[in-house]
Amino acid sequence: MSDGSDPHGTLAEHLFRHHAARLTAHLTRRLGPARLELVEDAVQEALLRALRVWPFEGTPERPEAWLHRVAWNAARDALRTERTAAEHASGVARIGAEPADEFEADEVRDETLAMAFVCCHPELTPTSRVALSLKSLCGFSTREIAAALLMREATVGQRLTRAKETLRTRAVDFGIPTQDRLPERLDNLLDVVYLLFNEGYSAHGGDALVRHELCAEALRLCALLVADGAPTAKPEAFALASLCHLQAARLPARLDAEGRPVPLAEQDRARWDRAAIARGFWLFARSLHGGREHALHLEAAIASEHAKAIDYAATDWAAILRLYDRLTAVRDTPPVRLNRAVAVAKVHGAAAGLDELAALADEARLAGDHLFDATRGRLLWSLGRADEAAEAFGAAAQKARTTPERALLAEWSERARQGVEPPAW
Amino acid sequence: MNTYLLLLRDRLDANAPSPAEISPEDMQQIIDAYHSWSANLAKQDLLLDGKKLTDGEGRVLTSGPGGIDVKDGPFTETKEVVGGFYLIRAESFEHAVKLCEDHPHHQFGSIEIRGIDSLGDQPE
Numbered sequence: 001m002s003d004g005s006d007p008h009g010t011l012a013e014h015l016f017r018h019h020a021a022r023l024t025a026h027l028t029r030r031l032g033p034a035r036l037e038l039v040e041d042a043v044q045e046a047l048l049r050a051l052r053v054w055p056f057e058g059t060p061e062r063p064e065a066w067l068h069r070v071a072w073n074a075a076r077d078a079l080r081t082e083r084t085a086a087e088h089a090s091g092v093a094r095i096g097a098e099p100a101d102e103f104e105a106d107e108v109r110d111e112t113l114a115m116a117f118v119c120c121h122p123e124l125t126p127t128s129r130v131a132l133s134l135k136s137l138c139g140f141s142t143r144e145i146a147a148a149l150l151m152r153e154a155t156v157g158q159r160l161t162r163a164k165e166t167l168r169t170r171a172v173d174f175g176i177p178t179q180d181r182l183p184e185r186l187d188n189l190l191d192v193v194y195l196l197f198n199e200g201y202s203a204h205g206g207d208a209l210v211r212h213e214l215c216a217e218a219l220r221l222c223a224l225l226v227a228d229g230a231p232t233a234k235p236e237a238f239a240l241a242s243l244c245h246l247q248a249a250r251l252p253a254r255l256d257a258e259g260r261p262v263p264l265a266e267q268d269r270a271r272w273d274r275a276a277i278a279r280g281f282w283l284f285a286r287s288l289h290g291g292r293e294h295a296l297h298l299e300a301a302i303a304s305e306h307a308k309a310i311d312y313a314a315t316d317w318a319a320i321l322r323l324y325d326r327l328t329a330v331r332d333t334p335p336v337r338l339n340r341a342v343a344v345a346k347v348h349g350a351a352a353g354l355d356e357l358a359a360l361a362d363e364a365r366l367a368g369d370h371l372f373d374a375t376r377g378r379l380l381w382s383l384g385r386a387d388e389a390a391e392a393f394g395a396a397a398q399k400a401r402t403t404p405e406r407a408l409l410a411e412w413s414e415r416a417r418q419g420v421e422p423p424a425w
Numbered sequence: 426m427n428t429y430l431l432l433l434r435d436r437l438d439a440n441a442p443s444p445a446e447i448s449p450e451d452m453q454q455i456i457d458a459y460h461s462w463s464a465n466l467a468k469q470d471l472l473l474d475g476k477k478l479t480d481g482e483g484r485v486l487t488s489g490p491g492g493i494d495v496k497d498g499p500f501t502e503t504k505e506v507v508g509g510f511y512l513i514r515a516e517s518f519e520h521a522v523k524l525c526e527d528h529p530h531h532q533f534g535s536i537e538i539r540g541i542d543s544l545g546d547q548p549e
Contacts, residue, residue: 009464010457016449048444051452055459055530056477056509141448 011059016047017139018220019064022108023071024136025115031075033118034168036136038078046071109227112137114175116221120188123170128163129192131156138217148214150205176231186232190240190296193221197244201251205401209261215248226283238287239296245280246303249273260404265312265425277307298327302339312424317346334363338372350379370399374409381412381422390416426514428473428541429521434505435534458529466513466524473512480508505534512541 020043027039046067060066119133134140134148142160146153166172177185200214222241225232253271256262284300302323309315324340337360345353357376377392393413400406416422447455466472485498499506515521521538530536 010460011453014450014453016453016456020449044445047449047452048447051447051455052480052508053477054456055463056475056511058460058463058475059456139449141446141450143446144448144450 009059011063014139015063016050019067020044020047020139021115021137022064022112023067024139025111026068027071027075028115028118028136029111029174031079033172033174036118036164036167038082039075040136042071042075042078045074106229109224109230110176112224113230113232116189116224117177117185118167118172118174120185120192121167121172122185122188123166123172124163126191128159128166129188130195131159132163133192133196134217135160137221148211149199150203182231183234183236186234186237189225189232190236193218193225194240194244194296196221197247201247203402207403208259209402209404210251210255212251215244215251218244219248226286235287235289235291236294236296238283238289239294239300242280242283242287243296243300243303245276245283246300246307249276249280249307255404258404258407260408263423263425264306266423267312269311272307280304280307293330295327295331298323298330302327315346317343321347334360334369335371337363338369338375342375345379350382353379354383370396370401370405370409372396373399377409377412377416378422378425381416382425386416386419389422390414426516427543429513429515429518430539430541431511431513431521431525432507432537432539433509433511433530433534434537435508436505455529462528463511471514471524473514475509475511477509478507508534 023043023046024036024039027042028036031039049070050063050067054060116133116137119137120129124132130149131145134145135142140148142156143153145151145160146156149156176182196214197218200211200216200218203209203211219241222237222244224230225237226241227233249272250264250267252273253267253269254262262268280300281304284304287297287300302320305316305320305323321340321343324336324343327336328340338357341353341356341360344356354376357372357379361372373392373396377389377396380386380392381389390413393409393416397406397409397413400409463472463475483498485496487494487496513521513524515524518538518540521540525536525538528536
């Protein structure tokens with residue numbers, strides 16, 4: 001690894017975070033998911049040793065091997081203590097021989113993927129899967145998870161404890177699921193990665209709308225899922241990777257100088273990340289090789305349509321509407337129908353869009369989502385119904401959960417009330 | 426140029442951050458901060474050495490009427506313990522102090538600067 005060549009140099013970005021995850025996966029393979037707690041303690045101990053020693057001695061030439069050895073020793077000591085306490089040696093895991101210093105790339109990949117399947121195991125609740133993935137797969141601390149998911153630290157801690165308890169009592173296996181179970185298990189995994197990305201792309205609360213590090217982690221996991229030869233490199237995984245890249249491409253244009261969201265219509269497309277778009281297109285093409293049509297294919301196709309358009313006016317809304325029609329057939333959720341209503345409005349006019357919205361009003365209200373009122377406001381505004389638009393934006397502002405969104409919606413409400421011409425949408 | 430010994434003491438009081446709560450990301454930032462300090466000195470050719478002392482292990486020898494008494498230490502009843510040291514070169518104590526002012530260790534403990542008595546090295 002090149003990250004250790006200069007003993008006083010800056011460490012590779014997120015080196016510790018990702019080594020922690022890497023070591024956790026390796027030791028969990030050797031000791032089994034039932035001992036995840038012991039594994040985490042051993043990894044933490046290794047990192048703490050590094051924290052004590054490296055400042056003086058510099059970074060070792062191969063930091064990963066160094067951490068690996070120390071974590072392995074710590075785990076072995078903890079196991080010995082456990083064995084002594086249990087007295088009966090039978091049934092106690094053996095750690096085996098000291099690990100080699102070199103790591104095969106394929107082995108690293110498959111261990112991490114197997115760990116991902118542990119973290120997203122169907123025995124765990126969906127929220128636990130997300131928290132455990134951030135902890136064990138991404139190397140986040142409890143505090144960082146709490147900040148990322150906008151939860152209380154104590155709640156995250158309880159959830160992690162319970163998740164590890166479940167892994168233990170249900171004797172969850174470490175490994176890639178067999179072919180017959182893979183599609184279903186992969187779906188669970190893709191759900192978590194998608195959720196991490198979305199939470200990063202559009203936080204559900206707090207002061208910042210975008211949490212770049214969650215997006216970056218989701219993209220990292222996507223790359224792992226579709227790596228050459230990975231058992232998870234299935235069409236739906238490519239579709240998710242494509243979708244995340246195409247969305248991430250817009251991040252540089254997604255916020256204004258004050259951190260407020262910039263609507264798609266007003267984004268400066270010159271600031272879109274062309275490399276991410278190219279990668280997204282390539283991944284999308286790969287996602288079409290065989291397999292069933294997954295909802296993720298349709299979502300990626302919609303994102304492709306937006307990425308293809310040279311400017312907002314060039315957007316092929318008729319194609320997007322057709323894709324939404326197919327998407328609602330397989331994933332009929334309020335957010336999908338809300339986005340479909342926007343496409344309807346673009347193709348058939350704002351009034352038709354409003355009719356669509358009216359049809360899903362009850363569900364959307366139940367979901368308590370500000371996007372419903374915000375979208376309604378924009379359609380009303382474009383129809384010249386400024387007072388109603390102002391009211392809708394006001395309602396949306398009250399429901400919006402991030403500070404930047406609240407500010408933008410309040411401003412729109414004010415502008416509509418003052419009779420300002422609506423911006424392009 | 427003179428040689429100075431920097432003794433880095435770690436605070437052991439209750440206010441010290443609990444190791445279990447430091448995230449990998451935080452640890453990396455701390456290490457990077459130490460490294461950028463030592464890289465800066467190394468660049469000016471002022472860093473001679475740096476070593477970490479083992480944690481939680483040491484012996485203190487004292488002589489008494491019964492001979493030499495060996496105790497585990499020096500950890501009992503101390504609020505700070507030396508965790509590591511550097512040997513650096515500096516023009517003067519003022520210069521050495523200046524070099525240590527922005528050391529990231531200040532958030533974890535204190536730094537004691539001692540001059541190495543170089544009288545024995547003086548040319549004839």
